[in-house]
Amino acid sequence: MTEALEFQDVSCEFRGVMCPGKLKITDQNIVFKNKKTGKLDQINAPDLDFVNWQKLVGTWALRIFLKNGSLHRFAGFKESETEKISSYFKSNFKLDVPEKELSVKGWNWGTTKFTGNVLTFEVNSTPAFEIPLKDVSQCITGKNEVTVEFHPNDDAAESLIEMRFYIPTNEIAGDTDPVEAFKDNVMNQASVINATGDAIAVFNEIQCLTPRGRYDIKVFNSFFQLHGKTFDYKIPMSTVLRLFTLPHKDGRQTFFVISLDPPIKQGQTRYHFLTFLFTQDETTELELPFTDAELKEKYEGKLEKELSGPTYEVMAKVMKVVVNRKITVPGSFRGHSGTSAVTCSFKAAAGYIYPLERGFIFIHKPPMHIRFEEIATVNFARSGGSTRSFDFEIELKSGTVHTFSSIEKEEYGKLFDFIREKKLRVKNTGKGDKPSYKDDFGESDDEKEPDAYLARVKREAEERDDDDEDEEDEDEDSDEDEYDDYYYDLLSSMLYFGRKKRDTSNEEFFNFQDQILPKIPAYKIKSTMKVKINRRNMEKK
Incomplete structure (x- = not known):
């Protein structure tokens, strides 16, 4: 080989x-x-x-x-x-690979040649440019003119939307109209969706979360149609990238997700995922418009003439066979709730993240699929200073960071074990044993949450003490003044922060205050600061 x-x-x-x-x-x-x-x-x-x-x-x-x-x-x-x-x-392959010469004369007149689904514009029998006709969305004729319109690509900084060809009528002899002949050649290969024959399956009033609404879904051989009260979509089967079936955390509903590339558009909004929601007790019975022989010939016997069962299962089976894609379902991961879904938030939207065998998917706003091969590192972080939940951060190799926040602390161990099992790199974690949630984030049952500001200023004070012990007292008076000023500023900021935060019950704060006060000469403490200190001392008692 x-x-x-x-x-x-x-x-x-x-x-x-x-x-x-x-x-x-x-x-x-x-x-x-x-x-x-x-x-x-x-x-x-x-x-x-x-x-x-x-x-x-x-x-x-x-x-x-x-x-x-x-x-x-x-x-x-x-x-x-x-x-x-x-x-x-x-x-x-027994194929020669010669170099293709291109015309660079810059002429805008020449001849057109159709080879397969490619239109070639030639100048003196040398190709000047080519147009893949599968990128054509429409072809409109005029008197001596043909306008070719193209499917836009949202990933392109600049897109070719249309191109016009002037076709003199005297170039082709006979009764054939050269303009219509040109249009027919283009449209025979263009990516234009036309419904031919009956739909393979029809599903009525299906709830869709993205784009939101209820749609009647008709599945044809080469595309499927979403028909709603306001919008109507025709989606080629070739644009379907992946299919997902995801159980809802409540155990009574199921998500069916279709990943699209390129996405569909609604106004200026692009939808890379269609997210359908089904109740598990909703059932459907279908009779496909094919004979048993046709089903065996077209779909290799993977579909039966009569289908029945939960609606999401019937729809998933039809789409799987027609699109010829596997359906991705959650693997072995089970969270604290016993389900494969982990409750979290992405930005301001609450949803669920599903750890899969080869990636993660977030449902539902916005739906997001992240493959393991895209991930550089993952990180577990405290959620906004709280110890009752944590954030799960995924950093991609492209540099983008997705943060899934407000995950319950009980999910930490399960999620960490899953990450280690999949050999994903955890940021700032060594090769030792798995840290406990308490080691990483502290005990969450404490009524008094730690004061991040207090911890920082306390650490700075300790570092300052260590530095001062190591230094020689060359100029004792100036050093003492600087030392006093430091603790004076520190106490001022602490009192101000405490007032802003309205936290007068933190015993640790009072203890640290008592450590600082002796280090500040009495003449440096202003009357306003004395009032604040006395008030705090009264509240302490």
Whole structure:
């Protein structure tokens, strides 16, 4: 078996954006893994038609045409790597990899050529640019003009929205209208959703949390439709990235989550996840519009003609087979409540975080899926000074930090064990035994929570005492004045902070105050400060 070729910094073109990822070439297939989404795109060796090189600014691109007419373009190769890759294709796939010459004359007139689902604009029989027709959303004709509209890409800083072609009518002889012929060639390969035939399954009045509303869901072979009172969506099956079934913490409901790439849009809001909520006692009975022979031929017998059971199970099964994606469910993790859900908050929204076998998912606002391979470190932190809960911080390799706050202290041990089991790096934790919650955050049953400010100033005072003991008293008078001023300022800030905080019952505060007072000469204590000290002493008694 020939050794595979792997490239860590390669980009794949998608709707005008070069998406970074990893490329692996074997004698069986070519696999690209998107770094951002984790999505795998696989090209099988028997599907290859022809391959060539294209020179880009500062790098090289590999253009791969398939027998079904589709084009895949991978960029980021060094010139020194081109010969090695060409030899690999020659020996394993029996394909030559020549360099594709491009026209750089800058002319805006030429001829168009349709190859598979690619439109090529040629100048003197040399390609000037190419348009993948799967990126086309609409094609509109005029008198001698055709306007081609494209699907926008939200990840692109700038997107090509439309392109216009002027087509003289005298170029093509005969009765055929060249404008209509051009439009037909484009629309035959364009990514335009048209409902053909009956829906495979229909689910009525399904509660959706993101985007919020109740929708009728119709599942077709190539897309599924969400029809609501205000909005209507048609979502291609090819955009479905992952499917999740997640039990609600109350044990009576279930989330069914569909991850999309690219997302759907509602106004200026993008939805990368569709989050549906079902009650477990809600049932559905379906009869699919296929014969047993058709089901066996189309879906390899994975669907029965009659389906019944809890609605979320029926819908999940239909989507799993039609989309051809596995359904992700929680693994072995069980929290303090005995469920796979951990109650927490993300920013101002309360929700649940589910530790999965290969990542975390947060439901529901906003839904968020974090894969283990994206994570640099995790951290357990005190939640806003409270010891009754803690924060769980996830830092990504990209530098982004997601903080899930207000997690009950009882979840600490379970979550920490899960992190260690998955070999995730815990920030500021050594190789010793697992620290207890009390060791990390203190005892939460105490009525008096620790005063972070008091602890800090106390620590500063102790450090100051240590420094003063080590120093020689070269100028005793000036040192004493500086020493007195330090404790005077310290006591002033403590009294001010105590008044702002209205905390007059902290015995530790009084004890520390008693330690500071003897170190300040009486003449330096102002009358206003004496009043505050006396008032505190009265409250202490």
